[in-house]
Amino acid sequence: MQAIAPVGYSFFKDDQHRIHDWVIKIINEHYIDDSLKEMVLSFFNNAQAKKIRPLITYYMFKAIHGENEDTEAFQKLKILCAASEISHNASLIIDDVFDKDIVRRGKPAFHVNNGTFAALSAGYNLSTFVFDLITKTGNIDIMQETSKVGAALSSVLYVSKDLNKKSKLTRDYFFDLLYRKTSASFICSAKTPAILGNGNDEIIQLAHKFGEYFGIAYQLRDDVLAIIGEISDLGKPPQSDIINRFQSLITIEAMEAADENQSKILNEYYLDHKDYSVEEIKNILIQTGAVKSVIDLTLEYVKKARELLDIFKPSSSIKKLNILLNNINFNKYHQYLK
Numbered sequence: 001m002q003a004i005a006p007v008g009y010s011f012f013k014d015d016q017h018r019i020h021d022w023v024i025k026i027i028n029e030h031y032i033d034d035s036l037k038e039m040v041l042s043f044f045n046n047a048q049a050k051k052i053r054p055l056i057t058y059y060m061f062k063a064i065h066g067e068n069e070d071t072e073a074f075q076k077l078k079i080l081c082a083a084s085e086i087s088h089n090a091s092l093i094i095d096d097v098f099d100k101d102i103v104r105r106g107k108p109a110f111h112v113n114n115g116t117f118a119a120l121s122a123g124y125n126l127s128t129f130v131f132d133l134i135t136k137t138g139n140i141d142i143m144q145e146t147s148k149v150g151a152a153l154s155s156v157l158y159v160s161k162d163l164n165k166k167s168k169l170t171r172d173y174f175f176d177l178l179y180r181k182t183s184a185s186f187i188c189s190a191k192t193p194a195i196l197g198n199g200n201d202e203i204i205q206l207a208h209k210f211g212e213y214f215g216i217a218y219q220l221r222d223d224v225l226a227i228i229g230e231i232s233d234l235g236k237p238p239q240s241d242i243i244n245r246f247q248s249l250i251t252i253e254a255m256e257a258a259d260e261n262q263s264k265i266l267n268e269y270y271l272d273h274k275d276y277s278v279e280e281i282k283n284i285l286i287q288t289g290a291v292k293s294v295i296d297l298t299l300e301y302v303k304k305a306r307e308l309l310d311i312f313k314p315s316s317s318i319k320k321l322n323i324l325l326n327n328i329n330f331n332k333y334h335q336y337l338k
Helices: 009-030 034-044 052-065 072-099 110-114 116-137 140-164 171-196 201-228 249-257 260-271 278-287 290-309 316-325 331-336
Strands: none
Touching: 009 034, 009 052, 009 072, 009 116, 009 316, 034 072, 034 110, 034 116, 052 072, 052 171, 052 201, 052 316, 072 110, 072 116, 072 140, 072 171, 110 116, 116 140, 140 171, 171 201, 171 249, 201 249, 201 278, 201 290, 201 316, 249 260, 249 278, 249 290, 260 278, 278 290, 290 316, 290 331
């Protein structure tokens, strides 16, 4: 299939609003902690949330199960979509506390508005709420896939402690962390609707790989934009990864490709915590070709994910997944593609 030009997330606004309504309704009806509910609902009402994970769930289900919404399976799809969005947001609330990020989607982070204790309580509480929701599907395979996401996300804080440690990261470490932080949730978002939609083993595995490739590409793009992006793309101040000395695949690539002087500066900044300007570090990450290398890898995973969609029967939902996927691009930053 030929690549579909990115059209922005506003293209999905009708489906985003539909999923948003499901999330709010489910929280209102099933979330029993009244002490946190008002704060939680306020957080979920942020209009800037792209809802990528539940959109994947929604379109994958329709691609496999069909457009008929008058089924028991479709009612369970609402639970899957809500659980996916709630799980993701729970992890964001917790991450912002430990990463000391004060802005989320252009607004003050949850812990800024409500305090650290409320943020941690809400984050952990919502994470357990997700498992309660998923039991309502009555499908043990879906429950198991969701538990894998919970296990992955709950280990991120410990595993990621080495991101700004005074030692170089390895590729194996980076991709293990990427799986825990992002890929696991994307896999679940694509695979569980395939299970719910009664897809055969081949379709379920295709959905798994699609979610995996999408998740890798999405996180790699985030890492690139954390270096070269703008607040409109990130929803938080840019260059925060440099300021916090967080290592990524970009820093791994840069340290390997750097000349003697660049290597000295990178090692002193990331490993010895010696001060250099953010702009100087950013320039080295670009000049070594590390940013371009990760951009190329990101686009390769986008291509792999798109090729998997070609195997599915053509439908409007597959087309929407392609459009969603093609929003992982660097068109705005074409100067870094050369």
